[in-house]
Amino acid sequence: DTAVSQTPKYLVTQMGNDKSIKCEQNLGHDTMYWYKQDSKKFLKIMFSYNNKELIINETVPNRFSPKSPDKAHLNLHINSLELGDSAVYFCASSQDENNQPQHFGDGTRLSIL
Amino acid sequence: RKEVEQDPGPFNVPEGATVAFNCTYSNSASQSFFWYRQDCRKEPKLLMSVYSSGNEDGRFTAQLNRASQYISLLIRDSKLSDSATYLCVVNHGGGKLIFGQGTELSVKP
Numbered sequence: 001d002t003a004v005s006q007t008p009k010y011l012v013t014q015m016g017n018d019k020s021i022k023c024e025q026n027l028g029h030d031t032m033y034w035y036k037q038d039s040k041k042f043l044k045i046m047f048s049y050n051n052k053e054l055i056i057n058e059t060v061p062n063r064f065s066p067k068s069p070d071k072a073h074l075n076l077h078i079n080s081l082e083l084g085d086s087a088v089y090f091c092a093s094s095q096d097e098n099n100q101p102q103h104f105g106d107g108t109r110l111s112i113l
Numbered sequence: 114r115k116e117v118e119q120d121p122g123p124f125n126v127p128e129g130a131t132v133a134f135n136c137t138y139s140n141s142a143s144q145s146f147f148w149y150r151q152d153c154r155k156e157p158k159l160l161m162s163v164y165s166s167g168n169e170d171g172r173f174t175a176q177l178n179r180a181s182q183y184i185s186l187l188i189r190d191s192k193l194s195d196s197a198t199y200l201c202v203v204n205h206g207g208g209k210l211i212f213g214q215g216t217e218l219s220v221k222p
Contacts, residue, residue: 031208033208033210040214041198041214041215042212042214043157043200043212044212045209045210045211048207048208048209050208055207055208056207056208056209090156090157094208096208097207097208098208099144099145099204099206100208101147101159101162102159102208102210103159104156104157104158105156106155106156107154107155107156
């Protein structure tokens with residue numbers, strides 16, 4: 001039983017396209033996150049939602065728009081994809097927003113041609 | 114200055130060795146601390162939380178020094194399966210995790 005699942009696992013697309021990545025958690029957690037890991041392996045937080053409400057929004061281009069239809073789902077839509085968007089995107093969840101460990105999905109590898 | 118700094122390594126050690134990783138963080142208001150492990154092309158997985166009193170989980174011991182803003186991880190009796198990248202992680206509050214760049218460990222037979 002996968003606790004945090006992301007789809008798709010691999011995404012190869014051309015510059016300028018719009019794409020979405022989906023994330024679901026079955027842990028009953030209130031808080032979900034999106035992270036980006038670039039080629040230099042740094043993991044950086046992008047967004048966080050607590051019970052469907054946005055609580056963290058780092059300096060991310062507004063081409064990236066998260067959406068949380070319910071607390072078990074946090075999707076990421078990216079418009080007008082650019083070469084620099086190539087990275088691994090990880091979804092994560094935690095029980096709440098207060099100092100709890102986070103559990104990660106296995107990542108979506110996005111490659112822009 | 115990076116918010117969380119680690120020696121990137123790689124650390125190449127023989128099986129059975131003891132290896133120590135260090136990490137410093139810049140935000141004195143940081144609230145909680147963790148070590149995560151990341152295998153090549155996989156997701157980060159929680160190894161252990163880190164407490165001021167120090168905590169141990171089998172062969173792994175973590176320590177936090179809030180005054181010095183320093184976190185450590187000690188691995189005793191290294192196994193081949195310990196080969197991975199170890200990520201020092203600091204929670205700034207509100208779930209905002211700041212990751213270090215990771216320390217790569219390679220355990221050789």
